[in-house]
Structure formats: structure tokens, C-alpha cells
Amino acid sequence: MRHLILIVLLFSCKQIYNDPEISEKNNKSIGADGKLINGEVVSHFENGKVSGIHHFRDGIPDGKWRVYDHQGSLVQNGFIVEDLEIKRLLEVKYDIDYVLKDSWKEGNLDIGSIYVVLKTRVSQIPDSVGNKIIDRLKESDREVLFLYGEDTINIFHKGIN
16 A cells, blocks of 8 residues: 555656747756756647657656647657666767657658767767667667767668658
């Protein structure tokens, strides 16, 4: 019984953000109150329908997410988590903030994405590095993106075009 009460308390304390004003600071999502986003973010189209539901932990996407079209039909859904193993591999050579691994679907297509968020800008990532990481994904369509701020440094892709 004690465990049930603890679970109920944890879920009842979850923050839900509706159409929040989100900004970015130091590669993290910040709410209108200036604090890191923690909880569920629900976005809406102008017609009032939900356009997306995403979860964040300490300003970083974390967990289940869904994107809908203007009629409310599911377009994409996935699950995103921090990948500490890939971060440790890359930290030997690069200044990494965090690495996210995203497994998602769009229609019948299974897609795997890895987002490497850099603290320090680099001009280019060698193909050997990108290919080593992309081969860790199992989905039929795979991509690895190296990001710095709002800039994409490199994109590596394998699978369906």
C-alpha cells in the first residue's frame, strides 16, 4: 500500500505545460518562469487541436512523444532518452553537453535518431565517427545529427531516402 501511495504522489506532482513559451539556454529548454522544463509539454494548433505532446526532464526531451496533424490524427510517435554510453565514447574527442537516442515511427517507417549536442562548436565531424555511431541503431532508417546551439554541424544517414 505504501508503494501505491508513493506512485500516486509522484504522478500527481507532474508539471504539465500547455502551449508554453519555451526558450533555449545552454542547450536546455526553459519555461516562461526561467526554470528548466520538467514534465509534459502540450502544444496546440490555432484550431485548438493538440499538435504535440512531449516530455522533458531538466530541460532535455525525455520519454514518450507524439505529433498530430490538424485533424488530430497521429503522425509521429516515439521514445527519446539520454544515451550516456555514446556520450562517453565521444567525450574523448569532443566537448559534449548530452546525447539523445530517439526511436520513433512515422506511418510504417521505423526511424532511429541520435542527437549529439555539443558544448563547443566544431567545423566538421569525420565520416568515420558518424558511421561508428549510426551503426549502433537498429531501425531501418537511421540518422545521427551533431548540433551546436541552433546549428546542425553534420547529419549522417543510412536507410530509406
